[in-house]
Amino acid sequence: MKTTLGWVALLIVTIAVQAVLLPLVFSKGVKPDIILIIVVASGLLAGKERAIGVGFFAGVLQDLASGNVFGLNTLSKMAIGYVAGLAERKVFKESILLPVLAIIIATLFNSAVMQALLFLLGYKVELGPMLTNQVLPSLGYNVLFCIPVHRLIYRITFGKRSQF
Template identity: 55%
Template structure:
């Protein structure tokens, strides 16, 4: 694991998510690039990398957003763990893998966030939150494969050689 490289990827992703993505929102909803990076890193490099990336991405997202501190940490770390747990059970080169994983991860991430907010006593309009999740699903589905290909290129040197 090259922590400096992965840390830089998270920071650049956060900057893009905070500055460029608000320009392409639909109804105030935008894709979650940090989630896409966490899922791809977990799928490619395993549970430890997924958890580490999820924690760091969630920490920076919580610090940058001003939302409830810890909510993104919890949801992104959980998603990184689940994606990383699947690392040995999947073919890394398959193109549909990141798409399916991102769809599942988006639902998990948003569900954790909604449940956490409700359990902490915040008023959450659940039907609107579900609608927003569907928009995020669409955005993330469009960006899942390109983001995964970028992360795959960065992670290639850390992947075990399939030929032995």
């Protein structure tokens, strides 16, 4: 019970920071997706069951905070949590390269899922400008933030400091 409340508190604080503070710091609407990083880290460190739950709750909060089409973030974050969770037993959890590679793949996958869902819902999707103006800068920010966030999730999951 204690860990569930910890995850809920972490996600609520993160959504508040991501929706209120990050737009003030980062320009042109491009900012790191800390929620995505948390979902990926929870999948890699705690497994697919935990990551699907975190992805669902985080996605719902992100959908509520963003005002976009409801359900897009929920579906993409759950899918990413599931895929990241599949690797949980196959990877060395304290590798410094793991969160970087995982967040690169997850950022591209998240963008692809979001754009595909928007396209299926009948929205106009322009891949070229979206890729160069939003996805690649966001990818750079996500890579910068992934190691500190991964360390935090490691500490929450295992209750100790990571070795990297």
